[in-house]
Amino acid sequence: MNAVFSRRDFAKGFGGLVLAFTLDLPALAQDKPKLPGSLDNNRMLDAWIRINADGTATVFTGKVELGQGILTALAQIAAEELALPLSRIAMISGDTGRTPNEGVTSGSQSIENSGTALRLAAAEVRMILLEIAAPRLAASAEQLTVGDGVVSAPNGNKVTYGDLASTIDLRREATAKAKPNPPGTHRIVGQSIARFDIPGKVTGKAMYVQDMRPPGMVHGRVVRPPHYGATLASLDDAKARALAGVIAIVRDGSFLGVIAEREEQAVRAREVLAQATWKDGPQLPDPARLFAHLKSLPTKTSVISDKQSGVPAGARVLEATYTKPYMAHASVGPSCALALWQDGKVTVWTHSQGVFPLRAELVKALKVPAASIRCIHVEGSGCYGHNGADDVALDAALLARAVPGKPVRLQWMRDDEFAWEPFGPAMSMQAKGAVAGGRIVDWQYEVWSNSHSTRPMSTSGANVLAAWHLAEPQPMGPPTTPPQPAGGGDRNAIPLYDFPNQRVVHHFVQDMPLRVSALRTLGAYANVFASESFMDELAAAAGADPVAFRLAHLTDPRAKAVIEKAAEMAGWKPDQKGDGIRGRGIGFSKYKNLACYVAVVAEVEVDRASGRVRVTRSFAATDAGLVINPDGLINQIEGGIIQGTSWTLHEEVQFASTGILSRDWSNYPILTMPEVPHVTVALINRPSERSLGAGEGSQGPIVAAIANAFAHATGKRIRELPFHPARVKAVLG
Amino acid sequence: MAVSLKVNGAVRSVPAEPDTPLLYVLRNDLELNGAKFGCGAAQCGACTVLVDGQAVRSCVTPIGALAKAEIVTLEGLGTLDSLHPLQRAFIDEQAAQCGYCINGMIMSAKALLDRNPRPSESDVRDALTANFCRCGTHNRIVRAVLRAAREMGRT
Numbered sequence: 001m002n003a004v005f006s007r008r009d010f011a012k013g014f015g016g017l018v019l020a021f022t023l024d025l026p027a028l029a030q031d032k033p034k035l036p037g038s039l040d041n042n043r044m045l046d047a048w049i050r051i052n053a054d055g056t057a058t059v060f061t062g063k064v065e066l067g068q069g070i071l072t073a074l075a076q077i078a079a080e081e082l083a084l085p086l087s088r089i090a091m092i093s094g095d096t097g098r099t100p101n102e103g104v105t106s107g108s109q110s111i112e113n114s115g116t117a118l119r120l121a122a123a124e125v126r127m128i129l130l131e132i133a134a135p136r137l138a139a140s141a142e143q144l145t146v147g148d149g150v151v152s153a154p155n156g157n158k159v160t161y162g163d164l165a166s167t168i169d170l171r172r173e174a175t176a177k178a179k180p181n182p183p184g185t186h187r188i189v190g191q192s193i194a195r196f197d198i199p200g201k202v203t204g205k206a207m208y209v210q211d212m213r214p215p216g217m218v219h220g221r222v223v224r225p226p227h228y229g230a231t232l233a234s235l236d237d238a239k240a241r242a243l244a245g246v247i248a249i250v251r252d253g254s255f256l257g258v259i260a261e262r263e264e265q266a267v268r269a270r271e272v273l274a275q276a277t278w279k280d281g282p283q284l285p286d287p288a289r290l291f292a293h294l295k296s297l298p299t300k301t302s303v304i305s306d307k308q309s310g311v312p313a314g315a316r317v318l319e320a321t322y323t324k325p326y327m328a329h330a331s332v333g334p335s336c337a338l339a340l341w342q343d344g345k346v347t348v349w350t351h352s353q354g355v356f357p358l359r360a361e362l363v364k365a366l367k368v369p370a371a372s373i374r375c376i377h378v379e380g381s382g383c384y385g386h387n388g389a390d391d392v393a394l395d396a397a398l399l400a401r402a403v404p405g406k407p408v409r410l411q412w413m414r415d416d417e418f419a420w421e422p423f424g425p426a427m428s429m430q431a432k433g434a435v436a437g438g439r440i441v442d443w444q445y446e447v448w449s450n451s452h453s454t455r456p457m458s459t460s461g462a463n464v465l466a467a468w469h470l471a472e473p474q475p476m477g478p479p480t481t482p483p484q485p486a487g488g489g490d491r492n493a494i495p496l497y498d499f500p501n502q503r504v505v506h507h508f509v510q511d512m513p514l515r516v517s518a519l520r521t522l523g524a525y526a527n528v529f530a531s532e533s534f535m536d537e538l539a540a541a542a543g544a545d546p547v548a549f550r551l552a553h554l555t556d557p558r559a560k561a562v563i564e565k566a567a568e569m570a571g572w573k574p575d576q577k578g579d580g581i582r583g584r585g586i587g588f589s590k591y592k593n594l595a596c597y598v599a600v601v602a603e604v605e606v607d608r609a610s611g612r613v614r615v616t617r618s619f620a621a622t623d624a625g626l627v628i629n630p631d632g633l634i635n636q637i638e639g640g641i642i643q644g645t646s647w648t649l650h651e652e653v654q655f656a657s658t659g660i661l662s663r664d665w666s667n668y669p670i671l672t673m674p675e676v677p678h679v680t681v682a683l684i685n686r687p688s689e690r691s692l693g694a695g696e697g698s699q700g701p702i703v704a705a706i707a708n709a710f711a712h713a714t715g716k717r718i719r720e721l722p723f724h725p726a727r728v729k730a731v732l733g
Numbered sequence: 734m735a736v737s738l739k740v741n742g743a744v745r746s747v748p749a750e751p752d753t754p755l756l757y758v759l760r761n762d763l764e765l766n767g768a769k770f771g772c773g774a775a776q777c778g779a780c781t782v783l784v785d786g787q788a789v790r791s792c793v794t795p796i797g798a799l800a801k802a803e804i805v806t807l808e809g810l811g812t813l814d815s816l817h818p819l820q821r822a823f824i825d826e827q828a829a830q831c832g833y834c835i836n837g838m839i840m841s842a843k844a845l846l847d848r849n850p851r852p853s854e855s856d857v858r859d860a861l862t863a864n865f866c867r868c869g870t871h872n873r874i875v876r877a878v879l880r881a882a883r884e885m886g887r888t
Binding site for chain 2: 068195
């Protein structure tokens with residue numbers, strides 16, 4: 001049974017399989033012993049695994065497929081512990097009516113949280129299967145062996161999981177006491193199992209929410225204000241109403257949308273409706289003074305690391321300021337959702353990263369109880385963080401409410417996505433350090449950043465776009481930042497190196513002139529850019545080789561191992577000089593200081609005449625503990641390097657005081673195929689160590705490697721992102 | 734009004750105006766999922782199909798201009814049971830993450846291989862310049878196209 005195909009049987013799912021919503025009661029965890037991973041908040045075994053009469057297992061996860069291959073990897077973990085072939089595992093993911101609530105699929109945490117829960121739940125289910133098989137087989141549970149869903153006794157008696165399905169009762173709390181299989185015995189975990197979803201994706205099967213077309217479906221489009229804060233002053237919709245195919249025009253305050261029989265009719269009506277009269281909102285800051293402006297706004301300042309032992313006199317002091325602009329998620333496919341109202345209840349098919357948090361926000365925006373809302377995840381275009389997925393889900397629900405019984409599919413247009421998605425925040429990083437005797441003796445670092453977390457499930461208000469535009473609006477929720485050690489804008493602001501003096505300060509900037517939220521790595525990309533660039537600047541001041549300098553300041557052997565491996569892969573030569581055009585550099589981080597270790601060496605070529613920087617080759621070494629799917633992990637690390645190269649060389653949201661100017665790909669260019677570097681990835685597998693999240697591990701190291709390679713090539717350093725030609729030419733003089 | 738189109742070898746009549754972009758007709762009337770909406774402005778390549786052997790952006794191609802054209806979509810290349818060598822190669826190379834761009838990659842590559850059966854790596858990269866991938870799967874995509882070219886050369 002193909003897990004993904006079975007899940008995509010929309011016609012079947014559409015009939016309204018409405019199960020009791022008993023799975024998402026977080027109160028369950030109170031006053032109970034802590035369980036590992038997501039088991040802690042979802043403690044019932046049958047919330048995770050069911051054994052079916054046909055000998056298959058249905059595996060439930062609250063984490064969702066975003067293109068990162070997570071469902072394949074989680075199926076591998078479950079299959080391994082259940083001793084079932086992958087072909088007999090069906091995955092059900094991200095459904096408020098059916099799956100555990102695991103919050104948001106983000107932060108490279110799915111293997112760590114959902115994988116841990118599934119490993120322990122599956123091991124326990126296997127143990128229970130053996131316990132109930134034992135009396136049937138006239139043997140003790142300890143004597144039994146299991147493989148391919150068959151339990152065998154030494155006396156030759158056998159029983160299948162299918163036979164045991166009717167007697168096993170998994171409506172019980174997990175204990176996490178069953179021992180998972182030791183890594184040495186793994187047959188499925190650790191294998192590069194081909195992803196379940198790729199065959200369907202390369203043959204045009206219905207794989208995405210965009211591909212859903214249930215009977216009677218109609219098409220929606222939204223008409224956004226021209227800019228942030230603009231309000232709908234007057235609307236004459238007669239012209240739009242007269243257009244062929246228009247079924248309804250929905251207006252609620254400044255929220256405006258249209259439903260039509262055909263998609264192109266909805267698009268046409270959207271164009272006509274956009275001619276409404278809008279009242280301007282507040283002006284945006286002058287982009288030329290952006291960072292000064294951000295630093296002038298109110299902050300919540302916290303010292304996140306402080307270690308003082310006295311700086312020796314005569315140490316050489318360096319200072320540098322680095323910046324990162326606003327960046328867009330810029331999914332290739334604009335966000336999309338499908339909604340259907342029936343009998344006062346709404347079902348929303350969504351590519352949200354978190355169906356439960358989305359539902360919490362829909363409760364507030366739609367003013368209906370959670371029991372009347374079901375959110376079901378269906379894949380969309382890759383999101384890379386908090387893009388328009390949740391917003392479009394509310395849009396679709398608002399439109400569909402006008403046509404009960406009719407499913408409404410709504411895909412944003414390109415400019416909806418660019419102009420309204422929450423961007424990765426602009427950031428400013430200030431570093432001051434001192435070297436003496438070839439070592440860093442002082443490290444002072446401050447970072448200014450907006451929130452990287454304005455996701456749904458806000459403590460007050462509502463973090464979904466249309467809620468702010470309704471006639472009875474909800475305010476945007478208060479900006480939040482995850483605490484250290486993971487951090488938000490301060491993610492990876494504390495270096496992993498050992499310095500005798502160190503002070504790291506996080507200035508959490510409260511006001512958000514542009515809409516911002518989580519973009520892959522949160523603050524880590526900018527902080528690793530700044531601190532790993534500064535490491536090279538200090539290495540140069542100390543007259544040291546960047547690789548040796550890093551190793552000299554590290555004690556963690558796993559950190560050292562990835563740096564040594566990447567240097568070896570790249571044929572790193574300490575005495576190699578840049579020639580004005582070509583150079584190489586290294587970047588390293590342990591993502592969040594608690595997930596995977598990645599070191600990257602990048603090689604660049606600088607075209608001094610045009611100012612173009614090309615990354616020719618990159619070499620990455622990764623330690624993510626126990627590797628579940630090596631090829632899947634390589635794909636993530638490689639993808640992060642290429643996406644990170646695009647961010648570094650090209651990406652910057654354009655805006656003016658009047659609003660967002662990046663509204664299509666021509667004013668938000670990204671890396672194109674001929675510019676993509678060759679990428680070589682080596683994995684350091686550590687089967688006895690727990691798996692570490694890796695989906696966001698390489699973006700920080702690659703930007704630093706590129707910055708350091710540019711400096712190595714040219715002798716000049718760029719401290720402002722991106723490295724676009726005008727900036728490069730200005731730096732080169 | 735109705736317009737007739739020949740898609741994947743079959744003539745189909747669709748109840749759409751002649752200025753309707755081909756993409757909406759393929760996806761909504763003919764229920765072909767391959768071509769994807771990405772930008773609506775011929776910038777990203779997600780909607781690519783073949784029209785008389787040429788890779789075109791279906792999001793900006795009105796159906797009224799296609800009365801006599803042979804249109805081929807991703808579904809017309811092969812099926813799960815009978816994969817086209819390009820589709821096979823994309824699976825073998827695991828050349829997708831989210832996969833939303835992959836239709837465009839495969840269709841642009843098909844047009845390339847039809848005119849240049851033995852492309853170099855840089856030929857492939859150049860041919861896919863205007864097909865955007867956001868997940869960073871580019872190198873796998875290039876490897877898949879080169880693998881398909883080798884496989885097709887063999888048979």
